[in-house]
Amino acid sequence: MLKEAISQTQLREWQQEINDISAEFRLTITFNQIDVTAHRLQAICINQNAKERTCQQHQISLLHYMRALNDNARSSQSSTEVYHQLIRDEQGLLLAGLSFSAVNDELDKPELFAPLSAIQIRIADMLSSAIRVYLSSIDFGDQSKVNVCHDVDLQAFIDAFDEHIWIKNVDGIYIACNKSVEQAWRKSKEQIVGKNDHDLFDVRTATSFIEGDELAINTGSTVIVSECEDVDANYNKIWLETIKAPVKDGLGQLSGVLGMTRNIAEHKEAQEQLILASNVFQNAVEGVVITDKDGNITDINQAFTDITGYSRDEVLGQNPNILSSGRHPKSFFERLWNTLLVQGKWHGEIWNRRKYGAIFPQSITISAVFDKQNIIQYYVAVFADISVQKQNEEKLKNLAYFDPLTQLPNRMQFMSLVEQELNHSNRAKKQLAILFLDIDFFKHINDSLGHVIGDEILVELSKRLSYALSDFDVLARLSGDEFVVMLPSIMSTDSVTSSVDKIRSVFERPFILNNAQSVRLTASMGVAIYPSDGDDHDSLLRNADAAMHRAKLDGRNNYAFYTESMTKQAVEQLKLQTALHHALANEDFYLVYQPKLTLKDLSPCGFEALIRWHDPILGDISPAEFIPLAEKIGLIWDIGLWVLKTACLQGVEWLTQGKTFERISVNVASLQMQRNDFVDKVRQVLLETGLPTKHLELEVTESCMMHNPEAIIHDLKLLGAMGIALSIDDFGTGYSSLNYLKRLPIDKLKIDQSFVGDIPHDVNNTAIAKAVIALGHALNLQIIAEGVETEEQAEFLRRNGCDLAQGYLYSRPRLSDALTEFLPLVNGIK
Numbered sequence: 001m002l003k004e005a006i007s008q009t010q011l012r013e014w015q016q017e018i019n020d021i022s023a024e025f026r027l028t029i030t031f032n033q034i035d036v037t038a039h040r041l042q043a044i045c046i047n048q049n050a051k052e053r054t055c056q057q058h059q060i061s062l063l064h065y066m067r068a069l070n071d072n073a074r075s076s077q078s079s080t081e082v083y084h085q086l087i088r089d090e091q092g093l094l095l096a097g098l099s100f101s102a103v104n105d106e107l108d109k110p111e112l113f114a115p116l117s118a119i120q121i122r123i124a125d126m127l128s129s130a131i132r133v134y135l136s137s138i139d140f141g142d143q144s145k146v147n148v149c150h151d152v153d154l155q156a157f158i159d160a161f162d163e164h165i166w167i168k169n170v171d172g173i174y175i176a177c178n179k180s181v182e183q184a185w186r187k188s189k190e191q192i193v194g195k196n197d198h199d200l201f202d203v204r205t206a207t208s209f210i211e212g213d214e215l216a217i218n219t220g221s222t223v224i225v226s227e228c229e230d231v232d233a234n235y236n237k238i239w240l241e242t243i244k245a246p247v248k249d250g251l252g253q254l255s256g257v258l259g260m261t262r263n264i265a266e267h268k269e270a271q272e273q274l275i276l277a278s279n280v281f282q283n284a285v286e287g288v289v290i291t292d293k294d295g296n297i298t299d300i301n302q303a304f305t306d307i308t309g310y311s312r313d314e315v316l317g318q319n320p321n322i323l324s325s326g327r328h329p330k331s332f333f334e335r336l337w338n339t340l341l342v343q344g345k346w347h348g349e350i351w352n353r354r355k356y357g358a359i360f361p362q363s364i365t366i367s368a369v370f371d372k373q374n375i376i377q378y379y380v381a382v383f384a385d386i387s388v389q390k391q392n393e394e395k396l397k398n399l400a401y402f403d404p405l406t407q408l409p410n411r412m413q414f415m416s417l418v419e420q421e422l423n424h425s426n427r428a429k430k431q432l433a434i435l436f437l438d439i440d441f442f443k444h445i446n447d448s449l450g451h452v453i454g455d456e457i458l459v460e461l462s463k464r465l466s467y468a469l470s471d472f473d474v475l476a477r478l479s480g481d482e483f484v485v486m487l488p489s490i491m492s493t494d495s496v497t498s499s500v501d502k503i504r505s506v507f508e509r510p511f512i513l514n515n516a517q518s519v520r521l522t523a524s525m526g527v528a529i530y531p532s533d534g535d536d537h538d539s540l541l542r543n544a545d546a547a548m549h550r551a552k553l554d555g556r557n558n559y560a561f562y563t564e565s566m567t568k569q570a571v572e573q574l575k576l577q578t579a580l581h582h583a584l585a586n587e588d589f590y591l592v593y594q595p596k597l598t599l600k601d602l603s604p605c606g607f608e609a610l611i612r613w614h615d616p617i618l619g620d621i622s623p624a625e626f627i628p629l630a631e632k633i634g635l636i637w638d639i640g641l642w643v644l645k646t647a648c649l650q651g652v653e654w655l656t657q658g659k660t661f662e663r664i665s666v667n668v669a670s671l672q673m674q675r676n677d678f679v680d681k682v683r684q685v686l687l688e689t690g691l692p693t694k695h696l697e698l699e700v701t702e703s704c705m706m707h708n709p710e711a712i713i714h715d716l717k718l719l720g721a722m723g724i725a726l727s728i729d730d731f732g733t734g735y736s737s738l739n740y741l742k743r744l745p746i747d748k749l750k751i752d753q754s755f756v757g758d759i760p761h762d763v764n765n766t767a768i769a770k771a772v773i774a775l776g777h778a779l780n781l782q783i784i785a786e787g788v789e790t791e792e793q794a795e796f797l798r799r800n801g802c803d804l805a806q807g808y809l810y811s812r813p814r815l816s817d818a819l820t821e822f823l824p825l826v827n828g829i830k
């Protein structure tokens, strides 16, 4: 029946009109965005604040139209269904009518109606465009009267808009405006209608408005004539856009211009955000890849190209698995997808492959992007190349377990390996040995040749040791010159001794340095055996260390097996070590002086300064005990300087008191001589104290020639040239090289007291003493004998030509103020 009531022509006209409206509507755009294709939008009709009658009429005609469409669709047996929706405001007034068509097989899908909510939001947009249709029927003939076709009240209609709407006729006279215009222009409708722009605005504004009208008329369609920033009544920032459109009458003749100004701040903001988002996307340091729901790449940013090497063109439409490195099993990606689909997000690390083949790690977050129906539309993956971070992690891991200089396992790694091996040895009831190795006098090398050379030697040594040991042994560097070896599954102490011999053999060849210099080294070793010497890694290492110290005390270049008594000694030594540090800080040392005499007439010719240490708790400690310890723990340099300075000050004091003496001799430890700055320090002390060089003598031991003899000879020559006398202490006890001896700028040789003690009864010592005297004289050196306790010894020495002597026979070492008899005054009075 309805179908008969509406003719096909009428229907076509309506449809045309409605299509025209929808074509201009932003609503259409909205639809496109929400994926309802334009052809489904069949009808749309608008009303707002209409009188009830008008509203009802519209409603009726709209319903008629929609049903007619429906019936048409059914009668044509097409599979299309039509759905209608009337949208009303809170008071029940009709706002809009919408009709959708849909294919039958989609009928059961409720999503079809979902776009309505979006449409409602856009009602204001629809209205602003709808007005054009109604205006097509305005009678512009009578400017004072505005009639609207279809019984629509234009004034009420346009007043309902927030936008400013005005209409001018072809002569530029305002014939209508809405309330928004009245408010914005602060003029009543009566003051506006019937006026032109020149009546209402200043010349510049009026001219620009008229130009806008002309543009719309000349273009023949809607044009944007201006866009500007402004503030609303509440001082909120707004963006105003003014559009103008020519209005034509039923015959297509120009009848005026429609103008509308609206706030597009939201649109602008959205636009800005889009630009911002696009900039962020393009300039992000992280690579970004966007895929559609099927995993085809739809976009990438520049960082993606920088990281992977693939350009945008190369990857668009591709699946991201073109980056696959093949490193991850299938199950990895199954878990990834599972998490992504369930939680909408996955974060982790993936090894991927760059375009040119290199595999690299990336930290990546993949997020699913859902539409309003909660259906995944896209996947966005943001990733960072973490190659450098991984390399650093690897380096750190390496540092934690390996010694960076030699690449050998460090203490931590060694301990862990020993622990593992101990478990095994425990189960297998086997023995295991820990060997502690410390290079003798290595500190000299560092002090004299510098740390670079020291490091060079350590690297070379680690290579030699690795080569000498079997694949089952574990070699590690604990610190400095300390190395440890674990010998697993040893059968007996013989097998340990055999390993020790192999290790000792690596020291047989000299170490040739980069500068072609060669250095000979020895090492002291200590051995502890599991389970007899300890049942955990700590005690085994501690005990091997104690044994190594025993080997050092026994003369170095040696090895020792651990015994229980070593632990006690080690504890004692630790106590002494701590006390020695305090002694230096508190200056708990003092000097005593032992006179030296000319043997032939027993006239005093000088003193040897000897250090003494009285500890408040430990009591008197002999230098024979603490000097080697000071050498070992690196305190000898400071102690040596203190002795030198104190002795020089004493000499100056004696001289100031008018006392005469030849020289005060000061002992110089071998380690002191190894220092590059020793000569400078001596010079500095002499300057500071004011002792003339002719009153100083330095006693160096033979062993100081062991390391870097050329440098020592050079320094001794400098000291000699300064006027300092030099003597070789303990001559005959150590490393005597006649070759060096003749090149040394020395003045005296001191026969060690171990040879003096038994003369003239011990044939050997007697022979040595005679030989030293003869040798010294042959080299033009004076000979001094130490430790002379008896007249018999003195007589023997005198008879054999020994020049000087010191010993208890003449005087024990005494405090400075107890030496008056050996310090004649300048005028000869004692």
Ligand SMILES: Nc1nc2c(ncn2[C@@H]2O[C@H](COP(=O)(O)O[C@H]3[C@@H](O)[C@H](n4cnc5c(=O)[nH]c(N)nc54)O[C@@H]3COP(=O)(O)O)[C@@H](O)[C@H]2O)c(=O)[nH]1
Pocket: 594, 608, 609, 610, 611, 622, 623, 624, 627, 640, 643, 667, 668, 669, 729, 730, 753, 786, 787, 788, 789, 806, 807, 808, 809, 813
């Ligand atoms: N680098 C330094 N070494 C020093 C210094 N002071 C001492 N020392 C060295 O310590 C070792 C022990 O010295 P000390 O206990 O002082 O013994 C010296 C003399 O007291 C002792 N002596 C002297 N006469 C006799 C004697 O007739 N009989 C006897 N049994 N002992 C005697 O001999 C030591 C002399 O040593 P030296 O002449 O140096 O060889 C010792 O090695 C000292 O060198 C110091 O300041 N710096």
